[in-house]
Structures are given as structure tokens and as C-alpha cells.
Amino acid sequence: xxxxxxxxxxxxxxxxxxxxxxxxxxxxxxxxxxxxxxxxxxxxxxxxxxxxxxxxxxxxxxxxxxxxxxxxxxxxxxxxxxxxxxxxxxxxxxxxxxxxxxxxxxxxxxxxxxxxxxxxxxxxxxxxxxxxxxxxxxxxxxxxxxxxxxxxxxxxxxxxxxxxxxxxxxxxxxxxxxxxxxxxxxxxxxxxxxxxxxxxxxxxxxxxxxxxxxxxxxxxxxxxxxxxxxxxxxxxxxxxxxxxxxxxxxxxxxxxxxxxxxxxxxxxxxxxxxxxxxxxxxxxxxxxxxxxxxxxxxxxxxxxxxxxxxxxxxxxxxxxxxxxxxxxxxxxxxxxxxxxxxxxxxxxxxxxxxxxxxxxxxxxxxxxxxxxxxxxxxxxx
Amino acid sequence: xxxxxxxxxxxxxxxxxxxxxxxxxxxxxxxxxxxxxxxxxxxxxxxxxxxxxxxxxxxxxxxxxxxxxxxxxxxxxxxxxxxxxxxxxxxxxxxxxxxxxxxxxxxxxxxxxxxxxxxxxxxxxxxxxxxxxxxxxxxxxxxxxxxxxxxxxxxxxxxxxxxxxxxxxxxxxxxxxxxxxxxxxxxxxxxxxxxxxxxxxxxxxxxxxxxxxxxxxxxxxxxxxxxxxxxxxxxxxxxxx
Numbered sequence: 151x152x153x154x155x156x157x158x159x160x161x162x163x164x165x166x167x168x169x170x171x172x173x174x175x176x177x178x179x180x181x182x183x184x185x186x187x188x189x190x191x192x193x194x195x196x197x198x199x200x201x202x203x204x205x206x207x208x209x210x211x212x213x214x215x216x217x218x219x220x221x222x223x224x225x226x227x228x229x230x231x232x233x234x235x236x237x238x239x240x241x242x243x244x245x246x247x248x249x250x251x252x253x254x255x256x257x258x259x260x261x262x263x264x265x266x267x268x269x270x271x272x273x274x275x276x277x278x279x280x281x282x283x284x285x286x287x288x289x290x291x292x293x294x295x296x297x298x299x300x301x302x303x304x305x306x307x308x309x310x311x312x313x314x315x316x317x318x319x320x321x322x323x324x325x326x327x328x329x330x331x332x333x334x335x336x337x338x339x340x341x342x343x344x345x346x347x348x349x350x351x352x353x354x355x356x357x358x359x360x361x362x363x364x365x366x367x368x369x370x371x372x373x374x375x376x377x378x379x380x381x382x383x384x385x386x387x388x389x390x391x392x393x394x395x396x397x398x399x400x401x402x403x404x405x406x407x408x409x410x411x412x413x414x415x416x417x418x419x420x421x422x423x424x425x426x427x428x429x430x431x432x433x434x435x436x437x438x439x440x441x442x443x444x445x446x447x448x449x450x451x452x453x454x455x456x457x458x459x460x461x462x463x464x465x466x467x468x469x470x471x472x473x474x475x476x477x478x479x480x481x482x483x484x485x486x487x488x489x490x491x492x493x494x495x496x497x498x499x500x501x502x503x504x505x506x507x508x509x510x511x512x513x514x515x516x517x518x519x520x521x522x523x524x525x526x527x528x529x530x531x
Numbered sequence: 532x533x534x535x536x537x538x539x540x541x542x543x544x545x546x547x548x549x550x551x552x553x554x555x556x557x558x559x560x561x562x563x564x565x566x567x568x569x570x571x572x573x574x575x576x577x578x579x580x581x582x583x584x585x586x587x588x589x590x591x592x593x594x595x596x597x598x599x600x601x602x603x604x605x606x607x608x609x610x611x612x613x614x615x616x617x618x619x620x621x622x623x624x625x626x627x628x629x630x631x632x633x634x635x636x637x638x639x640x641x642x643x644x645x646x647x648x649x650x651x652x653x654x655x656x657x658x659x660x661x662x663x664x665x666x667x668x669x670x671x672x673x674x675x676x677x678x679x680x681x682x683x684x685x686x687x688x689x690x691x692x693x694x695x696x697x698x699x700x701x702x703x704x705x706x707x708x709x710x711x712x713x714x715x716x717x718x719x720x721x722x723x724x725x726x727x728x729x730x731x732x733x734x735x736x737x738x739x740x741x742x743x744x745x746x747x748x749x750x751x752x753x754x755x756x757x758x759x760x761x762x763x764x765x766x767x768x769x770x771x772x
Contacts, residue, residue: 168708169709212711
């Protein structure tokens with residue numbers, strides 16, 4: 151394994167470092183309190199090239215490999231404190247763009263990819279249902295072919311970007327008798343009749359990323375918006391899930407690095423009993439543990455990226471990266487609050503928000519329990 | 532309309548003390564590049580050509596300029612420590628070859644603050660000059676440019692006939708950051724290298740830098756416990772009262 155960056159990668163990563171010094175973090179406390187999506191920062195990120203990192207140049211993207219992509223996202227997370235914005239970007243990239251790249255026909259790619267890359271379109275996916283979460287393929291939403299259209303009925307929950315989406319990748323059962331093999335994927339555009347995106351859901355953390363419930367009532371989807379073949383939905387979902395699982399927390403390796411630096415600064419500045427609190431072993435130990443977690447997480451992330459660059463089956467690496475980074479992120483936030491004492495618990499210090507933002511990472515894109523199931527089954531258990 | 536924009540590679544002025552001095556495009560030159568790009572985006576300019584003088588190491592800054600969006604770049608290969616007059620003479624020979632309508636430059640480089648090359652270049656060319664400019668508008672079907680100049684007593688507005696040399700001040704614009712698509716495109720754009728010999732110009736610096744020393748470090752302050760003590764110190768130690 152070689153993680154030494156080439157000159158071109160160095161140049162690209164340095165450009166991200168410069169970009170994140172731009173204004174992406176304004177009004178963070180207010181936006182979090184009021185659950186406001188920062189559309190302007192979304193556009194800035196797209197204009198800079200973030201959303202298009204893994205998309206080929208033909209469709210306006212940058213054609214970067216998985217390792218370079220996650221490394222760029224890591225740096226974005228270091229500079230950008232808006233975890234909700236990062237979450238929206240990730241949902242857009244891994245659950246809309248990636249399935250389109252792998253399964254879209256030329257017309258679909260031409261129609262959607264350039265807009266998804268330049269930020270004029272916001273994408274997402276609608277998989278989970280009120281009664282189908284970790285049991286992902288037990289879908290109640292149906293799609294029935296009528297002439298040149300599919301008619302969708304049902305509802306979806308926890309749809310990231312739902313309330314602001316222009317196009318959603320919706321999974322629905324075209325043939326219930328076939329179970330997982332009877333699931334198909336549709337590109338549902340916000341204007342389609344019978345689609346209702348208006349139901350927002352309020353969350354504990356990543357509040358600046360809009361999430362909603364989505365309802366389909368005889369929603370008409372033209373047949374050219376079927377992604378891939380009928381019945382290929384579950385396979386497609388599993389494939390893009392590997393990308394999603396491994397990459398979705400890349401930015402938060404950067405977040406942890408920033409938290410670590412914040413804590414070191416504070417531990418040196420804050421004096422109690424005539425000395426910096428960093429001189430107290432209990433504080434120092436917490437910071438050392440943070441450092442260990444950052445390094446382990448970074449290694450797990452790069453290992454996943456490297457594996458993606460070199461082979462196809464990366465289920466193990468993706469699940470391990472997701473587990474390692476989510477556990478570490480939550481623990482780093484807890485420690486950061488503890489090191490900052492009462493101040494860390496106050497909104498103004500912007501650390502309590504990090505903890506609220508981090509907790510969802512053990513739930514979305516497969517809970518930590520599901521990741522452990524995957525690892526266990528790959529270990530032959 | 533063709534615009535020639537010059538830029539110099541300087542140590543990063545925003546790098547923290549003690550940090551390894553990374554090179555960047557001189558901030559005033561970055562403003563000049565930005566202005567040239569905006570002129571092209573408004574349809575006023577058709578081509579933006581960047582030029583810099585230096586050894587191969589400055590190619591990194593050339594790529595940054597290409598990534599910002601200049602169409603092509605020229606590097607005059609010369610690693611000597613040249614003075615403003617020598618630089619102006621090299622640029623003079625290049626301007627006669629490229630024949631731009633406007634030469635846009637930063638008002639000065641932040642490393643040596645000499646603030647002379649633009650003025651000397653205009654003098655050598657016999658062109659009008661607008662220096663310390665914070666606003667540019669083209670007049671009379673781009674036969675003239677109306678320029679706002681930042682002076683100590685306020686903004687002086689002048690009109691210059693084109694071709695002209697215009698030097699950029701801080702408030703002319705806020706340069707864009709390099710985007711990743713810009714970076715990718717820059718990798719495909721040409722960097723042409725020329726020597727003074729090829730340009731047919733022979734220059735020797737007339738000025739030699741003898742030494743450069745950093746200003747002395749400011750000693751750390753002391754905490755006073757009362758207003759009386761502060762006043763006493765201001766009177767007796769600082770002697771400002």
C-alpha cells in the first residue's frame with residue numbers, strides 16, 4: 151500500500167486546503183438552531199468541484215479515483231464545520247451520482263450528471279420506509295407499469311435532501327413475489343405528478359441537512375426514468391452502498407483532526423491550579439486517545455480508498471472504515487466536551503453541536519450493528 | 532482585445548512566522564489576473580496572456596494562474612536577481628512581440644515593494660499609465676479606459692488612451708480561488724518558455740541588494756495592576772506622556 155501523493159494529487163489537495171479557508175462556516179449556530187440549509191455554501195462547493203470529484207470529465211466532473219476523492223473530502227471536513235452541509239453533499243454524491251454513473255444509460259447521464267456536478271440539481275435517494283430500515287429490501291412502495299409509465303405508490307422516510315431535492319433515486323417493488331430481486335430503481339423528478347416532498351423531519355444533529363418524508367400517490371414516472379433494468383434495484387443499492395459506506399465519513403476524519411487541534415490549543419491555554427490543564431495527565435491522556443483515533447480513522451479511510459482503486463470487492467474495508475470513523479468521531483466529540491468542561495457544553499463553543507452531529511453516523515448508511523454483521527459474516531461467522 | 536497580465540512569484544505573505552516560506556502569486560498581481568479574467572468574461576477581452584520572469588520553480592505559480600483561467604502563459608527563463616529596470620526592459624521586448632491592448636500588473640510586489648516596473652514599462656513603451664487603480668471601465672469602443680486611482684486624498688479618475696499600462700491596487704477586486712475544474716484544465720494549457728536571448732534583449736541589473744534584515748522582534752509586554760502604574764510607565768519608560 152502506498153499512500154504517498156503524486157504531484158497532481160498534492161496540487162489538488164492543496165487547492166482544497168485553500169478553498170476551505172473560504173467562507174463556508176458563517177451563521178453556523180443560527181442555521182443549526184433553525185435547521186437552515188446553506189444553499190450558498192452548497193453552490194460554492196459545487197463551483198469549486200467537490201460534488202463532481204468522482205464524475206468523469208465528460209459530464210463536467212474531475213474523474214478522480216476513490217482514494218483521491220476521500221482525501222479531498224477529508225480536507226473539506228477539516229475546514230468546513232457545517233456537518234449538515236457535508237452530509238447533504240455526501241448523500242448527493244453516493245446515493246444519487248454514483249448509482250447514475252454505474253447504472254445510468256447515456257441519455258440519463260447526459261440529462262442529470264452535469265447539473266448534479268455543477269450544483270444546480272440536488273439529488274438524494276429514497277430507500278428506507280417506516281417498516282423497512284435495516285431490513286432494507288422489505289419494501290412496501292410499489293411501482294406498476296402502465297403503458298410508457300410506472301405508477302408509484304407508497305412512502306419513504308429519512309430521505310436526506312428530500313425537501314430540497316430536484317431528483318431522487320427511489321427504490322420500489324416492481325414484483326413483490328421476487329423479494330429483493332423484484333426491486334427497481336427510478337429517477338423521480340420533483341415536478342412529477344403525485345410526488346409530495348413537503349414533509350420535513352426535525353433531527354437531533356446535522357440539522358442543516360434537510361431530511362423529509364416522501365409520499366407517492368399514483369406518482370407517474372416515465373419509463374425512461376427507470377435506472378438500470380427492472381429488478382436490478384437491490385443489486386444496484388448494494389453496489390453503491392459500498393461507495394457510500396466507505397466514503398460518507400471521509401470528511402469527519404478532517405473534523406476529528408480539527409477537534410484534536412482545538413483541544414490541544416485549549417489544553418495549553420486554559421490554566422487551573424497554576425498550570426495548563428494539558429499538564430494534567432487525565433487531560434493529556436484524552437488528547438492522546440483522540441490522536442490515536444484520528445490516525446486509526448485516517449488509515450481505515452485511506453485503506454478503503456486504496457482498495458477501491460485496486461479491486462472491486464471492498465465490503466470488509468468499507469464496513470471497517472464506517473465503524474472505525476463513526477465510533478471515533480462520537481468518542482472524540484465526547485472527549486472534546488469533557489476537556490472544555492462547562493464551556494464545551496455551551497452552544498457558543500460549537501463543540502456540543504459536533505457531538506449531536508456525530509451521533510447519526512452510527513445509524514445512517516447501515517447502523518454500526520449492521521456493519522458488524524457484515525464484518526462477522528465476511529469472517530465466516 | 533488582448534490583455535497581457537504580468538505576475539511575480541513571492542514568498543506567501545500570509546504564512547505564519549517560522550512556517551516554511553511557500554511561494555505564491557504576488558497578491559496585487561493576482562488582483563490584476565482576476566481583473567483580466569473578468570474583462571474576458573464580460574466579453575471585453577478575447578485573450579488573457581500571463582507572463583512571469585523566473586526559473587522553472589515558478590511554474591507552480593504559473594499553473595495557479597492558468598487554473599484561475601488565463602488562456603496561456605509565458606515564462607521568461609531567468610534566475611538572476613533582476614532589478615525593476617531590467618524587468619521592465621524584458622517586458623518591453625515581450626510587449627512589442629505580443630502587442631496587447633492593455634498590460635495589467637500589480638502595483639507592486641509584496642516582497643520588495645519597489646513599485647516601479649509598471650511605470651518604467653509604460654515609459655519604455657511610450658504608453659500612458661494608470662497606477663494604483665481600483666476601478667477600470669472601457670470607453671469609446673475600447674479606445675480609452677477610465678480608471679479610478681487610489682491616492683492619499685481620495686479617488687482620482689483619469690482616462691487613458693489604449694494601449695496602456697494599468698497597475699492594480701488592493702480594492703480593484705477580490706480574486707477568485709482556484710477551482711478543481713480550473714486546475715484540471717490548467718494541466719492541458721501550454722506554458723511557453725522564452726529566454727532573454729530569444730527575445731533579443733540583454734539586461735544587467737543596475738541595482739544590487741546588499742543585505743536584507745528582518746525588523747527586530749517586539750519584546751513581550753508587561754501586565755500593569757493599576758491605572759497609576761500605567762501612567763507612570765507611560766511617562767517614565769515609554770516617555771510618551
